[in-house]
Amino acid sequence: MGDELPRTADVLVIGAGIVGCSVAFHLAASGAGAVLVVDREDAVGRGSTGACAGGFRQQFTSEVNIHLSRASIPMILRFTEEHGIPVDVSQDGYLFLVRDDAAWAGFRSAVELQRSLGVEVEVLEPEAAGALLPGIDTRGLVGATFGPKDGIADPAALTQGYATLARRAGVTFALDTSVTAIEVDAAGAVTGVRTSRGPVAASAVVLAAGAWSGALAATAGVEVPVEPVPRVVVTTGAFPRVPARRTLVIDAASSFYFHREGNGVLMGMGGRDVTTFDTTVDERFVHDALVPRAVTVFPPLAEAGIRSRWAGLYEMTPDRNPIVGPGPVDGLWIAAGFSGHGFQHGPIVGKVIAELVTGAAPSVDVSPLSLSRFGTGDLAREGHVV
């Protein structure tokens, strides 16, 4: 806790995950005045960001997600060079394995969209996928898509990196401090927040509280449809035929994925989407679903032992796209509900929110991500959610 909590801020950011830290840095860099980041944890990046697998890719089905990736990935790749803070990055690609004809048609049309937007993506025969990552079971594969410019970066390093840059630019971080309500006056404008350490006045509040954003928005009378859905990650020890490259491989049918991590692999899989904040690892799911699928997709994993496991929260919206932009209340800005893609989109979304708050033209058109889309019933669901 340490320092006294400032009683006023020009912009107050709720949440110090990758999104809040990027927002804070970009606000400070664009001269937004006194910026205060509030997080209830004792360190930055302890929410979903701390559980994240670190993947980034341009292989999405929604145009806006592809635009976000094309703007955000260069920010991740160039972070060390631009800011002098080391972030571990590898660009060994993402490989989607597809096993049925209907899904394959969807992947082919996604590839067309991706290519039309300038994405480098290859369509591979099963044998070529097997040659790319020896050990994959190619039986029953219809085809694969490979994005050679996709990759993996260290989420903790990038988040700490943005927090460090933000602090250097004058941002204050109030950790161990819970926001209990966003306050709105009778005219319908944000006036600040209430916290576990007292009130803070601010005419602009950025809601970047990840899976917890819905409850906070409700205190301002705003409905933000973000639901917590746990996802498990498992790492293994060393095993014979561990992949030589760090390509992130995804079995599209099951959403099982893995990539080399150290001398083993890191792997995970979507399951039944249960809405809960409980992040206890479901051991039955690990042993009865994830491990058997892992061995089917990549048989060398039969000789791997589990080294560690944890679970974190996806922050799901109804259409699996984030909510980015102004709220319906004056002075409220929302950057939440990334549905499992917030690590890779955090850098650019932080920049875009700073641009919107300071009245500059946004680097990416985020109008398709407005909160108001949920009132229209006209939702285009992101299809490539792992």
Ligand SMILES: Cc1cc2nc3c(=O)[nH]c(=O)nc-3n(C[C@H](O)[C@H](O)[C@H](O)COP(=O)(O)OP(=O)(O)OC[C@H]3O[C@@H](n4cnc5c(N)ncnc54)[C@H](O)[C@@H]3O)c2cc1C
């Ligand atoms: C297992 C797993 C794997 C993933 N893999 C990937 C991946 O490969 N690539 C990718 O792009 N994304 C991935 N994601 C998704 C990614 O982690 C999230 O989308 C991203 O971290 C969201 O960042 P955020 O800053 O919005 O939220 P968070 O990191 O959750 O930050 C929100 C912060 O708000 C704080 N907070 C909440 N309520 C309050 C309150 N009342 N008062 C004060 N503070 C509060 C929390 O403490 C937290 O620090 C993965 C997620 C999981 C769980």
